[in-house]
Structure formats: C-alpha cells, structure tokens
Amino acid sequence: MSHPIVPQKTYVLIFVCLIGLTILTTGVAFIDLGPFNTVAALAIAFSKMLLVVLFFMGVRHSSGMVKIVLVAGFFWLALLIAFTMGDYHTRSWTPAPDSWSNTAPPTHP
Amino acid sequence: MTDAEAHAQHAGVAHQFEDLEQQQEADFLGIWVFLVTEIMFFGGLFASYAIYRWLYFAAFQGGSHILDIRLGAANTIVLLGSSLTMALSVRSAQTGNRRALVLFLVSTMILGGIFLGVKAYEYNQKFVEHVVPGLDWAPEGETLARLAPGGLNHAEMYFIFYFAMTGLHAVHMIIGMGLLLWLVLRARKDSFTTSYFAPVEVVGLYWHFVDIVWIFLFPLLYLIGGRY
DSSP states (O other): OOOOOOOHHHHHHHHHHHHHHHHHHHHHTTSOOTTHHHHHHHHHHHHHHHHIIIIISOGGGSOHHHHHHHHHHHHHHHHHHHHHHHHHHHTTTSOOOGGGGOOSOOOOO | OOHHHHHHHTTTOOTTSSSHHHHHHHHHHHHHHHHHHHHHHHHHHHHHHHHHHHHTHHHHHHHHHHSOHHHHHHHHHHHHHHHHHHHHHHHHHHHTOHHHHHHHHHHHHHHHHHHHHHHHHHHHHHHHTTEETTTEEOOOHHHHHHHGGGOHHHHHHHHHHHHHHHHHHHHHHHHHHHHHHHHHHHHHTTOOOSSOOHHHHHHHHHHHHHHHHHHHHIIIIISOSOOO
C-alpha cells in the first residue's frame, strides 16, 4: 500500500490548526459555559483527533479494511462508555425492595 | 537463482509474503488492530474516569484546579510538534531522504524527551504539594482549601486517575522513544528504501496514537478546574 507523498506544507498547516485548537480549548476553560464547558472541550479534542487520524496517520488514504477496523474500535469504546454510564445513571430510578436493605441477617428457624 | 538471491531482490520482504505490497497491507492491518486494543486498554480508564467525574464532580473540579494549566498546554504543543516531526519522518522515508529521516526522528525523540521532562517536574510538584495518593497525601494551606469542598477522599480519587492515566501514557511514551531509537539506528545503517520503510510508518502510527491519548487527557485532567 503506497500512500501518495503529501506536501510538507499540508503537515505544517495541520500542525498550525492543532496549535490553534489547543489555544482555543485552553481559553474556553476560563469562560463559564456551565455544562457546555465539558461539551466544548470534548468537541475540540475530537476535532484534533480527527485531524491527527486523517492527516498525520494518513487514514484518508488508507484501505477500507483499516477504516473498518478503526470505526469498529471506536464503536466498541462508545458501547463501553454508554452502557457503563447508562447503568450508573439509572441505578437510583427504581428503589431496591425494602427487604434488600435489612441490616440484620435473615433468621432461619 | 538460489533462495538467498531471490530474497535479496526483494529486500525487506519476509518469506511468508508474496510481495512487498501484501506485506505492507498485513503490517498496516496488524498495527491498526493493535491500536484498537490500545483504545480499549485506555478506554477502561476513560470509562471509569467518566463515572467518578460524574459522582465526585466538585472534588474533580478542585483537583483539576491544582494542576498547572500552562505546563499542560505547553506539553500539549510539544507533543503535537513531535507528531509533526514524526509525520515528516515518514515523508522523508517515502522520498528516500535519509539525512532528513534521521534528523526528524531525532527531533521527535527530543520533543518526546522534553514532554517527559515536564511531566517529571509536574510529578515532583505533586510531592511538594503532598497530593500523591497513597505515598504522600497530606494537602495543606491553599491546596487543602481547594480540595476540601469536594471532600478529601474524593479528591484523592481524582489524583489516582491523574497518576494512573498520565502514568500509563508516559509508559507508552517511553516505549515509543525506544522504538524511535531503534529506527534511528536502522536508518543510519541504510536499511530503508523508498519502497521499504514500513517500520517507520508503523512506529509513526503508534506515536500518533499516543499523541491522541494526550489530546483527550489534557482537557479531561487540566481543563475541568472551573477557573472562571
């Protein structure tokens, strides 16, 4: 698999974008956006990751096989985080039966 | 023609492969499958971080405020720079410019070394501030005032994540530096050609992956301090 030779200028341009996004995300951390601080930080991190993956790692020129493996990896990571958080968020929705919270061990006649 | 001669014709092709192209496809698929396992490896930490950040929100905010945001941002830029020189290393290998290849590989190592140096300084600061869980946990003064609102035990959890995540990342960096050194030695012996340089590309992919982990660690650890 021979990747085309990408001009040096492209790599430098991507690097400059990455620096810009780093400064942006650092700046946003000093502005109160409420819950959107986390959203903004993750969105910027995700954009930086896309730039690195597509350009530095050259995935835009990669075979379909590599792309499938990569997407599958992220899909599984999303499942891991979504189901774990889903579990923790919903645990308190249905209260546990009273009998479960008895501190005294059940007595057997 | 003997086997040895046939092999010499295709320098760098292992005997189980038909040709260079097939070998390169296998190389790329191999490193990507490995990187996906690494995504899951770090993913476990990111998932547990997500749970505790949610459960101990105030403590994580206090803990993050203790970190030096300037060092974190500077290190991010250093690491992004090392990714640039790594990408340029691969480009130099593609164009067969051995001098530039060695130069960019060494630059990548130097930038990686700077990153680890700053990280070591930050770890030392944590001992100075007594915020090392298990070993030296006795925050006082201003540090204590920052951490107290979220609960000291919960703040300790933040620093456990800080050390576990940055520590695992640093271990990956050190392994990457070793791989880069190996590439430099091989490049100096002239073992790469314009058609055979897969090791440079494979190590490059690993290095960029480690960079991506840091791209997420920086906001999740340094930027959640509520510094407004």
